[in-house]
Amino acid sequence: MAQSSMRTVLAAVLLSTFALAACSGGHDSPTSTGSSGSSSSGSSSSGAASSSSSGGTSSSSSSSGGSSSGGSSSSGSSSGSSSGGSAASGLIPLVTGDFKLELLDPVAAIVSGTNPIVVDSGLPNQRPNTGGSVNVSLSTSFATGTINSSTGAISNIHIALVAYIKGGKIFTVDSTVGHSHTPVQASSVSNACGFRADDKKLSDLANPANSWVEVSQPGPDSTCYTSDDTSTLLVKLSTSANSGGVIIANFKGAVPLSGDTGAIIGFLDGEKNTDGTIAINHRDPSFANPTLLKTVAASTTGDDNVSVASAGISLVYFAMQLNGDTAARLYRYDVAEGAFSPALYSYTSSGKFGDNGSPADASNFYFADGVLVQKIPRSATTAGNTTLLTTLVAGQQVQNLYLTNTRVVGQLLDSVGNVSIFTVPKSATNAGQTELVSQSMQTNFLQAVDPSGLIYINEIVPGPGGATSIALVAHDDAAGSTTVNEQWTGKVDGTSLADARISTDMAPIAVLREPIDTSAQFQTHTLSAINSATGAVINTLGPITNTEFALGFGSGRYVSVRAASRHGSNPSPDNDVYVADIQTANSLEAVSTVDGNDTYIGN
Numbered sequence: 120m121a122q123s124s125m126r127t128v129l130a131a132v133l134l135s136t137f138a139l140a141a142c143s144g145g146h147d148s149p150t151s152t153g154s155s156g157s158s159s160s161g162s163s164s165s166g167a168a169s170s171s172s173s174g175g176t177s178s179s180s181s182s183s184g185g186s187s188s189g190g191s192s193s194s195g196s197s198s199g200s201s202s203g204g205s206a207a208s209g210l211i212p213l214v215t216g217d218f219k220l221e222l223l224d225p226v227a228a229i230v231s232g233t234n235p236i237v238v239d240s241g242l243p244n245q246r247p248n249t250g251g252s253v254n255v256s257l258s259t260s261f262a263t264g265t266i267n268s269s270t271g272a273i274s275n276i277h278i279a280l281v282a283y284i285k286g287g288k289i290f291t292v293d294s295t296v297g298h299s300h301t302p303v304q305a306s307s308v309s310n311a312c313g314f315r316a317d318d319k320k321l322s323d324l325a326n327p328a329n330s331w332v333e334v335s336q337p338g339p340d341s342t343c344y345t346s347d348d349t350s351t352l353l354v355k356l357s358t359s360a361n362s363g364g365v366i367i368a369n370f371k372g373a374v375p376l377s378g379d380t381g382a383i384i385g386f387l388d389g390e391k392n393t394d395g396t397i398a399i400n401h402r403d404p405s406f407a408n409p410t411l412l413k414t415v416a417a418s419t420t421g422d423d424n425v426s427v428a429s430a431g432i433s434l435v436y437f438a439m440q441l442n443g444d445t446a447a448r449l450y451r452y453d454v455a456e457g458a459f460s461p462a463l464y465s466y467t468s469s470g471k472f473g474d475n476g477s478p479a480d481a482s483n484f485y486f487a488d489g490v491l492v493q494k495i496p497r498s499a500t501t502a503g504n505t506t507l508l509t510t511l512v513a514g515q516q517v518q519n520l521y522l523t524n525t526r527v528v529g530q531l532l533d534s535v536g537n538v539s540i541f542t543v544p545k546s547a548t549n550a551g552q553t554e555l556v557s558q559s560m561q562t563n564f565l566q567a568v569d570p571s572g573l574i575y576i577n578e579i580v581p582g583p584g585g586a587t588s589i590a591l592v593a594h595d596d597a598a599g600s601t602t603v604n605e606q607w608t609g610k611v612d613g614t615s616l617a618d619a620r621i622s623t624d625m626a627p628i629a630v631l632r633e634p635i636d637t638s639a640q641f642q643t644h645t646l647s648a649i650n651s652a653t654g655a656v657i658n659t660l661g662p663i664t665n666t667e668f669a670l671g672f673g674s675g676r677y678v679s680v681r682a683a684s685r686h687g688s689n690p691s692p693d694n695d696v697y698v699a700d701i702q703t704a705n706s707l708e709a710v711s712t713v714d715g716n717d718t719y720i721g722n
Contacts, residue, residue, distance in 0.1 A: 213235070215713055258720045308354065350368045388406075446467075480621065508545075576593060663680070
């Protein structure tokens, strides 16, 4: 089951920086009662790396490498079916509140002990305390699909491999239907703290076992996530249990370079020098033989002077202030040519695109420079080819840019926390924006953008009885909109890309909606699936009772739903996991509702 940010699996990298402070992996949504609606990352089954290592028995190892087992596997293969139209070829991985790793076949009936199957137990308990200094998780997933190397089209995208940490060791599990699901140890590392920068995966789409993970290890004080943890261990997931990884001191992150098949053919990485500058190196597919390409200037603000965005797996764009320069400039790295372009654009603002969405279509790459929204042809190799689409109001900052078939959609944040959403034609030349919504203090939340031009937004409207969420369907040209007393709670993406070399954005096929009732914090949440291209109801999926909020994400026709529910006399809610088939009415089923936080593993 691919999650909403499956796009990070398909690209060289999407919206990543050579900085270790990373974006949240969670998928949060506002609630109608004024509570935050947030929870820990759905991709994290985290816990202290000092948890006891496995020692249970298991059957023979799978082909993904190594011979050491994670232990306590209850099944070597699944009985999953691939029937049912666009059924997933990968099983849905989740970690239950009693710390078991399970795989669910969304096509088959949920039967205790049979579906989902338990593949390991005794996983670490919850996310470790990192002091907010680094984004980590203790489990993550990797996808694959059917790739046309001529057209770049990818179909049947699905999770094929799960990696997790237990007892300081790294294990993988093949989640493909019909394969062995016995845990296999990857590398000999025994003191792993967590996977770093989880939303910037080093993914090999052709063979997920050839993907890499960035592993945090304790420094000389033997304690995870303290200031002396200055080295990062890079581990290929097919590494055998008697081999190590690649250690890079002062590592600032990496970009995997992918060929037309989606296979990793090399890396670009950042390595901080003793003088504060950052070396941008090219390395081979084994993360070896570094070649210095650029040296980035030392930062005086504490933020590194380099940001990275991707326009598909063939081109990678960098905003860098090189050593000796006085401003950041835009560069393009052409994977096929293996070289950086000359500077394509000089920034006028410090607000580069590194923390913001910078999308691309077949012709252009779109990015922000402070209050300037620009586009540049993907074929450009020299400066002077950008087009200014629009100039924003002074003080506004672009949070993300998205694309419909004809327009650029932007979500803005100003200096006092006001959020607005605008659009501008792709063909514009310094034109005015069309404002869709504008309210104060981050009360608009953009849920999904459909290529057809429909935009799904949650508006939080203050009132005498508390805040109420209104689900807004806006047209990208503001020609009309509709609102209902409901809220958007997630989306389901497609399982194919027309050309991953152009764009990694997965088009939504449905958004999830639930009615609002402000009479109680815990209530029944009834989810419906809405066709994202038309706004029409596909099906009512079913209710979740005694729940504070519900969030759903998926791909194809299957959706995983995480709900914060309260059980019996227990006053504290915990996360439960449900699944549904958006093509089947009343198909919502509980997978795991044990005490403790159940989470699906996806990114």
